[in-house]
Amino acid sequence: MLNRKDLLGIKELSKDEINLILDTAAGFKDVLGRDIKKVPTLRGKTAVNLFFEPSTRTRTSFELAAKRLSTDVINFSVPTSSVVKGESLIDTALTVQALGADFIIIRHSSAGVPHLLAKKLRASVINAGDGTNEHPTQALLDAFTIREKKGRIEGLEIAIVGDIIHSRVAKSNIYCLTKLGARVRLIGPPTLIPEEIRGTGVEVFHDMEAGLKDADVVIMLRIQMERQGKGFFPSTEEYSKNWGLTAERFSLAKDDAIVMHPGPMNRGIEITSEIADGPRSVILEQVTNGLAVRMAVMYLLAGVKR
Amino acid sequence: MRGRFFYGVKMPKELMNKKDIDRALTRIAHEIIEKNKGIERLGLVGIQRGGVHLARRLASKIKDIEKKDIPVGLLDIGFYRDDLNIRKEQPVIRKTEVPFEVTDLKIILVDDVLFTGRSIRAALDALIDLGRPAAIQLAVLIDRGHRELPIKADYVGKNIPTALSETVEVHLEEEGLEDRVILEKVDTER
């Protein structure tokens, strides 16, 4: 059982808890395939999307997930307006709670903000991405998608390619997939993969071809253009030449390998359209599965434990 | 050791054995066919988990009689329960798999024990979200009374008057147990 108030990260979850979320998500995915895509499960509850950083994708996914569960949703974007007025983070969160929120879904550019707020709030806090720390629901939906496509996760060779150090998606995926028994390889330039990360039990490749060989799953990460100016790599062209996923490179992976991307994609930079739109791309399915996983998380956190 | 049964722990009482259960299901199968004048446009939907096994058994009995297959679906009511806000732990979500269109079919909902009626209320909602059945009927192995909602079964294996402090458990072979129905007194000092 998921005996916790909050979902802050995958780090804190056990293998059993992850599997429970994935199993529950399967039930919700059935619902999403019906004509009536809504269940009354969490009727009368209120969820607040408290986003300190813009993200239409994640916010929309949580919003729809909540609505499918018959939960009311409020979008409380904080486009630095309140922050400018000098309202503290805690005050903003307490205000949101006072609106009657049962779930507070937080996206923030600073790592640890959901943890800080979870200690101060009665509501369930769901981390929708905190700085470069974690993005747990993305990792859960990735694991769900892999399990659905491959039938298992244990023993799979999974490559994650790109800006690992700045990627909360990569971090959560590393914890999630290694806990579920996959072998994880990280691929990218040494400036974007800290040496210490080997301590999490992953393999590190700086050579794309070597890293892709016989992979079952390839997860591409979005490359942030602004890293270029900071000396992480000299140009997006050079990055693309060395670590972009082309059809030729993808052929080094297993014949039935699938490719994933958390979006939004930089087509032609980290991934070619040929691959992104190709038969082995599961990128759009990830989006659908995101709904089911987020419904499952909200459902499981809703039990009374306080 | 023997003396312990006279104090403290209550001896569970067997209400139905394997034979009783089988006879009851046979009777219900006949009643279903009779009431619906055959099995045309009929579907069985078992409520997870006990109801699912019973629905499958009923389907096979109906097939023995009518020599025709009757479709069977599985329904999980977890998403539709009305006690989610007061439970310590969320119920495990099991599969919902109704491999046929319920719209315009007569659906027989199957459950093991009918008690407060709340599970059936949830099942009705769950079923209606799948489509618009022409009619819904209810078959249960045990009706133990204490209804909290205006719900009544169309087919009952056995009516058993119980106290609220008692529990009724249906053990089935499909769950790795011997077929039987047991009445147990809940220790109120728990």
Place this chain on the structure above:
Amino acid sequence: MKIIIKNGHIIDPSQGIDGVGDILIEDGKIKEISTQHSALSTSSSAHRTIDAIGLYVLPGLIDMHTHLRDPGFEYKETIKTGTKAAVKGGFTTVCCMPNTYPVNDNASVTEFIIRKAAQEGHCTVLPIGAITKGQKGEELAEIGTMRNEGCIAFSDDGRPVMNSLMMRRALEYSKAFNVPIISHCEDLTLSEDGVMNEGLLSVTLGLKGIPSEAEEIMVYRDLSLSKLTGGRLHIAHVSTEGSVKLIRDAKKRGVNVTAETCPHYFSITEDAVTGYDTNAKVNPPLRTERDIKAIKEGLQDGTIDVIATDHAPHHMDEKLQEFDKSPSGISGLETALGLSLRLVEGGILTMGQLIEKMALNPARILGIKRGTLQTDTNADVVLLDMNREFTVEVDRFLSKGKNTPFRGWILKGMPVITISKGRIYEWQ
């Protein structure tokens, strides 16, 4: 006014005293000190006799790295509250860093601090002036004038002097006034906006790391500049194994350098940051077991001369922010002695050596006649009960800064009496 402290275990490394004896204080000065072999000459006519049986009698401690926040940030701390916390922690002298508002980069601010401390301070306050105007690292501040006004050392603490030429000039120029330059060693281009030690933990917490090298590169630079100029260099808050090695090596080569560390650098590791506890955010950051070991060795072999607090009080609201936004610093005056006594308990230092690090050596480095129980010096005395345990409870801190990662720790050894500025403070 005469005070006699009787039968205490006196430890005064400046005179080589380590034994039971009595001290006579008259008019705020140490009048006479005796050990068991020679009784006090005037024993009967005291106004107050303190029975110190079972207690240590020590020279008042000197903290050469304190942020009193006054003027400008009185909501974090004031001279009044900071010195009261100091006295409770066993300190009778604190040296306050210049990163106030306005910055103590000119004689009028120095004068303000000294005047206010004379009026409100519970202990002696010796200001440290800024090396450069506004601590901007661009123009040398009026070191000579501030020296005459009472600054006893110079530092841009909180920030490094990034420009090597400016640092060279400071080390050269300060020679004329025989004052140490205290260096906060941090290569800002390398630490960038890091908020904790760089390593596996920073990666898994998603927090930007500061590598040890950000400190060590500057330690090496400053040691080189000290060698080049002969200027007196004091390295503030040593936190890494590499820094200890560089300083040890430089001392062997005769470089004019001294160094300090702080209790948190030998008491806890970066693990304290787990859970995003902003009370464990400090600059330089908490490091690893390996660094703690090296720092303890450095204290033991004399590479590190001083234990200072780097007392950096902040308001609770500031520490309740996002980890990367929250200011760095630990409120340290009231836990420093208790944490440092663990070194004695652990056999790293003798009680005498600890007093050297916390009183005598700071006095020597700063060129002040303090940190001693010699006759005719100020009667700055601490009576310490090593049998008293206390739990660190921030609600009982006298400092305004409640920011400590040691909340709930049980520490052994508590000052029961502090004599400072002619007053007797008794602690329950």
